[in-house]
Amino acid sequence: MLVLHALATADGRLALWAEDAGLPQRAGAGVGAHPFAVAGERLPEVGKVDVVSVLLPSYASGPAASPELVRDPLAAGPAPRGRLRLRAWQVPVVMVESAFSVAEVPGFRAGASLRFLGDVGALAEDLVARGRVLPSVAFGPSAQWQAALSGTDLARFTALLNGMPAAFRAEQVEPELRPAPVLHATVNALVDAEVRARLGERGVRLAPRRPGRPTLAESWLTALVEEPRFDAEPRQLGQFVDRLEAWHTSGLHDVPVRVCFRLRAPDHTDDTEDWLLEFLLQAVADPSVLVPAAEVWRGDDGVLHRWISEPQELLLAHLGRASRLFPALDTALAQSRPTHLVLDAGGAYEFLTHAGLLDQEGFGVLLPAWWQRPAELGLALTASSPGTVGAVAKESSLGLKNLVKYRWELALGEEKLTEHELAQLAKAKVPLVSMRGRWVHVDQKRLAAGMAFLARAGTGQATAGEVLLHAGLGHEEAGLPMPVTSVGGDGWLGDLMSGRVDQLLEPVEPPEGFTATLRPYQRRGLAWLALLDRLGLGACLADDMGLGKTVQLLALEALARAETRRQPTLLVCPMSVVGNWQREAARFAPTLSVYVHHGGDRLTGADLVHTLGEHDFVITTYALAARDVEVLSEVDWDRVVLDEAQNIKNSATRQAKAVRQLPARHRVALTGTPVENRLAELWSVMDFVNPGVLGSVNTFRARFAVPVERHGDEEAAARLRRTTGPFVLRRLKTDPTIIDDLPDKLEMKQLCTLTAEQASLYQAVVDDMLAKVGESRGIERKGLVLATMSKLKQVCNHPAQFLGDGSRIAARSGKVARLEEILDEVLAEGDRALCFTQFTEFGGMLVPHLAERFDREVLFLHGGTSKTARDTMVRRFQSERGPAIFLLSLKAGGTGLNLTAANHVIHVDRWWNPAVEDQATDRAFRIGQRRNVQVRKFVCIGTLEERIDQMIEEKKTLAQLAVGAGESWLTELSTTQLRELVTLSPEAVGE
Structure with a gap:
């Protein structure tokens, strides 16, 4: 196994070197050569090969293996003994000029220092993408693009600095490489490479080509795009650098303290309707340190002197810069010692809409909690479905494809609005309105669209599947004027939508002949599976591993066939568990006729279809389901079950497409890990269980996956739980109701x-x-x-x-x-x-x-x-x-x-x-x-x-x-x- 490491060198360059788990002492490598370092010709071909001396933790017998290096524990011999100390080793390296990812080179495993370089590269790329860079002059002289660090960017830099692996600055030099200069040099080197690459792609030139000798400024501008080095007379260069640094300083970047704005809403217990925008100074490295502007003007700001010497000047300068983004601050700046700004509801709303710009420019912004998670105006859906649980099996009007009644209403969050409240909102002159003891944001256009929608389509009929789809999808995909914020209703569908599944469950006893003794939570699982079976709804049993998904499914099969004669059930599973299923079925449900469709001499065509119809429970593998999908699709399956359903987590694979083609009255997915890496995996499983209930994969990605995975959108996550909740049963071993029931040793x-x-x-x-x-x-x-x-x-x-x-x-x-x-x-x-x-x-x-x-x-x-x-x-x-x-x-x-x-x-x-x-x-x-x-x-x-x-x-x-x-x-x-x-x-x- 090859482990790749990253190293920042004393001259500001970046290098890669690697260890090989199975490499013997390199012959002829010389005294002090690292015994497991990979030769230069085996390193990724991304730059010039060199040799660097690095200080690494070592025993007397040799260097300690890095944590990522896994060697054959038997071939490696006894573990080294003695105390660890730093010792110099010669390692071949390859020089690189940009952030490097181990994904670029198959066969290498990333060491901690290489992963750290990837994190630094991500910061550099983000800075360049947002234009947070400045042109500068480096030693040489040479032109260099450098990072403009301030606000949250400086906080990210500090976090990286605190997490820098020692191996990243391990080159043996005097004096020892210190973390902060190394990280500054690395970030600037990556920023410079990224900016030059982007300018080169676009063919950008910063200085015109004119006859005659170029000026110093023109030479510098040209060097920012082309070859970094340029010629300059020392005295002129010194003056030029001074002016450039003064310009940098005027931008107030890279400061340890920033201005922070805190907005306070009116207290409902007082008569005042004034909003208060407070000014504070905040330490970037420790955001919990907040000093009100009043204390700054009184000189009671001793805590800030760890970072700055002139806080009053910084406060005024930053407020002036912020006023360019939020002009209302000019009123406060008219005072000699500004501490706050009084706003009305309109002004408060204007500040709230500008908060994002202020935050992007490095200012601190503290907003009311209700604005972070606002109770937005939305739609409340109420569904009314006929039939009772006991009559489900006899009712032809039940199931995802059958009609139910629905009613739409407007709501704030989950609270439905009365006609009086709607009239009050319609009369509001500003988007911020006080209602039910709290402040809410109301979009007048959305309100008008919602009321028009109610007048046009407030009540009606739709299939149960369409109602569930509307409840979970975003309003754009569902053709609604605003999001759905509340769902409920009566009947079986209302209970499912509201998460009241327990109210629908009826006790179910396994039939005679079923030999397993089910534990209480397994009996509940059986009742849940039987309920969704009778409703014609697909189910995803997602219990933790070891909680008995197999025995619950076999109990369902035995129960169903004890009640009536049915078409066969097809179980699709990995090859590794075919034997488990075959023997568990024989052990716990001996009345089931089991057939295994597998092997090179397996039946095909009409013979297979005939044989399958003579059995209750057919077992095959994912590979064979994809290979024999045409003939398997000729069988009218009563139920198709996927075990280890994470095998179809990629909906585009051949086997995922194949199992969706199989016709079945009922579908069940069994998995202990419904989501392993991405939410798209959940979509794939749910689309098999109940096709279309989460919309198309593109709709799902836009409404759920991107908001939840990238932005941590809790509202989208709640909608997803609400939509999938009726069809997913997940119990964890950590659940006290499960732990008390489980045997001590299973x-x-x-x-x-x-x-x-x-x-x-x-x-x-x-x-x-x-x-x-x-x-x-x-x-x-x-x-x-x-x-x-x-x-x-x-x-x-x-x-x-x-x-x-x-x-x-x-x-x-x-x-x-x-x-x-x-x-x-x-x-x-x-x-x-x-x-x-x-x-x-x-x-x-x-x-x-x-x-x-x-x-x-x-x-x-x-x-x-x-x-x-x-x-x-x-x-x-x-x-x-x-x-x-x-x-x-x-x-x-x-x-x-x-x-x-x-x-x-x-x-x-x-x-x-x-x-x-x-x-x-x-x-x-x-x-x-x-x-x-x-x-x-x-x-x-x-x-x-x-x-x-x-x-x-x-x-x-x-x-x-x-x-x-x-x-x-x-x-x-x-x-x-x-x-x-x-x-x-x-x-x-x-x-």
């Missing part, structure tokens, strides 16, 4: 499939053993059996473990794929996991792979770990911000550790001794554990792993007997029993 099997490569290797090992075992006796036979068992377990883990060839890890193992899926969910929920394996070499392979896959540190404890390193790992994992993934070899980490920071335990491969596995699980499930522990045991279906697991379960069930330690008991099996044990089943092979 154990489950994770049935995995083999890849084609794994299956081929597995069969080769089996064939080799069966050819030899019949001719072997005694110790030789026992050794052959044990060796074969070990080899088969290695094949089930990963081909690279069995082959020992150091080949790639990704996309070659069903177990590793399932491990990644589970860890994705664990990390998304902010949880931590212990991962046990009995093979130290397999753990050594997983560490760098998982670290790169999740871009975070993975701890690994094995037999070669020293006691000091072991204690350090445990302490770090138990700390509040410790690594989230801890990989342990079963022998080294199975006993004697307290790892209660984890609430997930994953046994990647099995020891085949329940007592040993329980001891390992108890590293997390022990005194001090405040959360419930989920334990997952990986088993490859159709292999010896599943058959041995079944044997263990039978022994535990029948006699509570423990299987002997290790695998020695397997050597006593007959050849026939061994053949049955190791034979590979067709269902074992995934896609």
Whole structure:
């Protein structure tokens, strides 16, 4: 793994260097060469290659690895010992002239210093985009564009300064590079490069080309666009620089204190209607420091002298500059010592509309809370739907496609307005009106449009789906004059829109023959699914991982088929959980006829359609659903269910489009992570569940995704929750009503499939053993059996473990794929996991792979770990911000550790001794554990792993007997029993 670092050099340039996790000491690199530094020719080809001496934390034996560098923990040898100290190392670097992103170079992982450079580059680009730059003269002489820092920009600069990684200024020079000059130089260098690039793209020239020798100013202007260096006589240059700096100072940029305006509304308890605009001075680095102008004029401003010496002059100068944006300030400036400005409602509204301009220019602005979240004039929607819950199944007038009555009214926020209040608003002469004890902003044009809309379309009929769409969409897309701020109504639709789903739920008992005992929250989930099923509404069951989404869906299927004969249900899921579903259905709902559509010899065409119609529950994978979508679409499915529905989070993928084409009376999505990275993922899932309920993807992006993700728009987020709320049921493990009900330790099997490569290797090992075992006796036979068992377990883990060839890890193992899926969910929920394996070499392979896959540190404890390193790992994992993934070899980490920071335990491969596995699980499930522990045991279906697991379960069930330690008991099996044990089943092979 290559880790890329950024470095600011003493001469103001930027450089990149890299570490290689698997790189041996570079031969011929010379004394003091960094042993893991990547050679110059392997660095990104973005500039000139050089060598720089850097000071890095080091042990006596060599440099300490950067936190992002993940090396093979076994090949790396013992951890270094001794105290850390700074030591100089020679590293090859490549020079760059702009902000650099690791995304530009595949195969590199970003170090902290490179990510920091990206943040600095974002500030520089933003400054240039907003014109917050100034032309200047640098040493040389040369022309340079530099940042004009003030107000919020200066605050951003300060935050970056406080967060600068030491490695960013690690060049070995005298005197030591200090953070502030380094950051100033870096920002200015990036600003200069960005401005020059933009001017060059536009062919801009700042100085005319005239015959004769150019003036100093013309040479400087030309250098701002072309080659930075220019010629100048020293005395003239000094005078020019003085005038330039005076001009810079007149702009009052880069000052630590700014003027702040605070607007106070009239108190409703007084008779006055005057608004007060107060003047204050505010410290940029600490915005909580506010000094009223009255104290500034009295000289009671000692707190400000940490930053400025003449606060009174600064106050007047800044007020004068602000008056160019808000001319009403001239009235206050007519006084010798201005402290505030009295405004009427019209003047207050004018200031509120100018507040954004003042903030952009670096002034502080403190506004009333109600203006930050105003109760805007909007529409209130009331829907009236016929039918009751009990009659839902019999009513033909219910469902998203059927008609309901609706009524529109005007409202402020969620409060509907009376006719008297509407008349009062219509008579208002200014946009700010006091109503119901608070100030509100009323747009007269919007008010007139709203009243005209009510007169034209205040009542009527529409489909339930259209009503829900209007309730959630923005008013432009829904053809409304203003946003919808309140929804409600009576009947089932009103309860759904108002979030009163609990009032609709009726207790539901699983049918006879369903063998699982549902917990209270699972019974509620079943009742919710049954309700939406009867209403003909799609459902997204988004319970946390481990809360039993599978058993709730199977209960729904059993219940539905106990009531009436139905068309089959199609379940689409990842290949890694096909076996789980097949066995869970057989275990909990044995009355269901289950069919798995999978494999190279699967049925097609009319034969497939006929066979599917003879079963209750059909299981297939996302890949096959996309491949066989045409024939699957010929079946009139009763229900289509997506498990791990985040697999269609990208609505443009082939499999996402395919599952939308499948016809079904009812649709259900199961997912523990309805949103992983972007809100568009939620749209994709919801559009499968109830097509069109969130509008088109472009409408959704404009009305929800952009406002919420970019601007943190809480009103848009509330509308989204209101629209999706009826169709999404999400319970968290942290919910007290769930925690009290969950068992302390929830154990489950994770049935995995083999890849084609794994299956081929597995069969080769089996064939080799069966050819030899019949001719072997005694110790030789026992050794052959044990060796074969070990080899088969290695094949089930990963081909690279069995082959020992150091080949790639990704996309070659069903177990590793399932491990990644589970860890994705664990990390998304902010949880931590212990991962046990009995093979130290397999753990050594997983560490760098998982670290790169999740871009975070993975701890690994094995037999070669020293006691000091072991204690350090445990302490770090138990700390509040410790690594989230801890990989342990079963022998080294199975006993004697307290790892209660984890609430997930994953046994990647099995020891085949329940007592040993329980001891390992108890590293997390022990005194001090405040959360419930989920334990997952990986088993490859159709292999010896599943058959041995079944044997263990039978022994535990029948006699509570423990299987002997290790695998020695397997050597006593007959050849026939061994053949049955190791034979590979067709269902074992995934896609």
